[in-house]
Amino acid sequence: MPFDYGIEKLEPAFDDRPVPYIAYGGHFPELTSNQLTQTFGAERAFIISGKTLSENTPALKRLEKVIGDTATKLVGTHIGIAPHTPWDQVIEITNEIRMAFTEGGEQISDKDVIITLGGGSPTDGAKVVAWALSNPSVTKPEDLEPYFSGSEGHDASKLPDPIVRVISIPTTLSGGEYQSIAGVTRPPPSDQKCLFKPPTRNPSVVILDPELTTTTPAKYWLSTGVRAIDHCVETLCSLQSNIKGDEAAERGLRQLVSALLRTKGDSQDLDARFESQMGVIQAMHAVGSGVPLGGSHAIGHQLGPLGVGHGETSCIMLPAVCKWNASKKANVERQAICRDVLIQSQEVRGLIEKSGKSVDDTDLGDILDLVIRALGMPRTLKEVGVGRDKLDALAKNTLTDPWSPTNPEPITTKEQVLEILEMVVE
Incomplete structure (x- = not known):
């Protein structure tokens, strides 16, 4: 735009x-x-x-x-x-x-x-x-x-x-x-x-x-952009989704992924930055449609106070939560819809090809991992200074978050949170 x-x-x-x-x-x-x-x-x-x-x-x-x-x-x-x-x-x-x-x-x-x-x-x-x-x-x-x-x-x-x-x-x-x-x-x-x-x-x-926004350090700009992607993904993957939310989430994903990758390549690209800002509006339109969010937001809310940046929580948790939900077969059809939106992007297809994988063998969690790594953002708790000694309290606090029970596979026990956290410890 x-x-x-x-x-x-x-x-x-x-x-x-x-x-x-x-x-x-x-x-x-x-x-x-x-x-x-x-x-x-x-x-x-x-x-x-x-x-x-x-x-x-x-x-x-x-x-x-x-x-x-x-x-x-x-x-x-x-x-x-x-x-x-x-x-x-x-x-x-x-x-x-x-x-x-x-x-x-x-x-x-x-x-x-x-x-x-x-x-x-x-x-x-x-x-x-x-x-x-x-x-x-x-x-x-x-x-x-x-x-x-x-x-x-x-x-x-x-x-x-x-x-x-x-x-x-x-x-x-x-x-x-x-x-x-x-x-x-x-x-x-x-x-x-x-x-x-x-x-x-x-x-x-x-x-x-x-x-x-060109004065914003790249790690904050790009990581909070992933936070906006998180809004789109968890809305689109929700089992309580609606047409209005789906449409906004799809628009937001298309805008955000492309614009963020372009900004990573050229930090002075004002068109890409404005496209990112408009993509955020679509992401928040999706959230405002009344669709409850899930585990990435729930864990991320409680991970933040441990010194992790707001956007970095999504960089670490979103692919893992998607993988975990898929392993429980909680929202397979919804994840497939989200994946199909992402693979329409030439930039995303290029990342898949560069990884040595085929499009058919790449699931939603894989694609999100590739995008986040291409943006140079952290993918593990170790990278942001959160060790195993923090996991128990983090898991307990996550259960107080309103988005835990609305995850496609409801998160209701400390053991479930710890299972997800083990995927991203290091």
């Missing part, structure tokens, strides 16, 4: 959901200022920016400068939120933004906007922060306890919806900016990743600028 910086566009990301809109066709500072002034009529803005992006590139300074030239007052910037969105940091940022928005006795209103600049952690954090800002009782880490999905007596509906809007400027492909659900990680020794499900209001607008 050719990318043109000369034509700015604002359009819905999805045809069946009111948010988010996507804005593209311009550079991210100007696109953001246009949203603040023209779409939201924003009076105040607060930025949550990734640490590496802020320190190693001029992106944050460019954004701050352009906002400074608008009628919107920039009331603060928070630099840095750790990977996997730590629980305590969410509260810290909530209190920081609440103070900035209410300085001088003013009230938080729908003219206040949070802008996220960076990867999945700032985005996930902002979604929970925006919800917490509407709930004055949430000021300490323990105040979040009743409100994550699966907590005892969980009923988030009793608290007000978010007032503040969120604009996300993603620099990775994890896709969290296209849904209100957010993952927040408990502090050690638990290290459990919990899902929060705020009402569907934020993020309200997603800014797409492929040139900005």
Whole structure:
């Protein structure tokens, strides 16, 4: 898909959901200022920016400068939120933004906007922060306890919806900016990743600028792209799939695999980067169709807090989970559909030929392994520093994840998780 910086566009990301809109066709500072002034009529803005992006590139300074030239007052910037969105940091940022928005006795209103600049952690954090800002009782880490999905007596509906809007400027492909659900990680020794499900209001607008993403280290860009592939594969391979989800997942797979391999070959290919960003929308469209995900996501959610990158969890777990499901004959027909989509790609056929295998002798797990290796991403737990001493706790935490029982072969015991993990230990 050719990318043109000369034509700015604002359009819905999805045809069946009111948010988010996507804005593209311009550079991210100007696109953001246009949203603040023209779409939201924003009076105040607060930025949550990734640490590496802020320190190693001029992106944050460019954004701050352009906002400074608008009628919107920039009331603060928070630099840095750790990977996997730590629980305590969410509260810290909530209190920081609440103070900035209410300085001088003013009230938080729908003219206040949070802008996220960076990867999945700032985005996930902002979604929970925006919800917490509407709930004055949430000021300490323990105040979040009743409100994550699966907590005892969980009923988030009793608290007000978010007032503040969120604009996300993603620099990775994890896709969290296209849904209100957010993952927040408990502090050690638990290290459990919990899902929060705020009402569907934020993020309200997603800014797409492929040139900005050239500042993203390749391992984050490509690995989070595999995360988006994971969304497509686990949706398409689900035994609870539907036509809408299947169609979106197939479109996403076609876009993502080709575009990521092209980006690996040429990191400055803006067309391929934009194609990847659009592929993420299809992946999240598939997820948003209501199809439950499976074991790769379940294990990946709990693997992340052990220091593994969000996208790297999919690089390691997705082929293994597919292989494991196939060994149980859990979703053979669904995997065949997914495989057929992938082998239509000339790039994928080239990888199979290069491996010395034939197309007929290559299953879905094999193909995913070849693609991930071609992208130069890790394929074992050893490569990301997770040893056998972590497996028991990892398996136990995986059983708390909502996607474990919805795997095509339901994952209900620690032994099943350990069986899968043994496939990727080293």
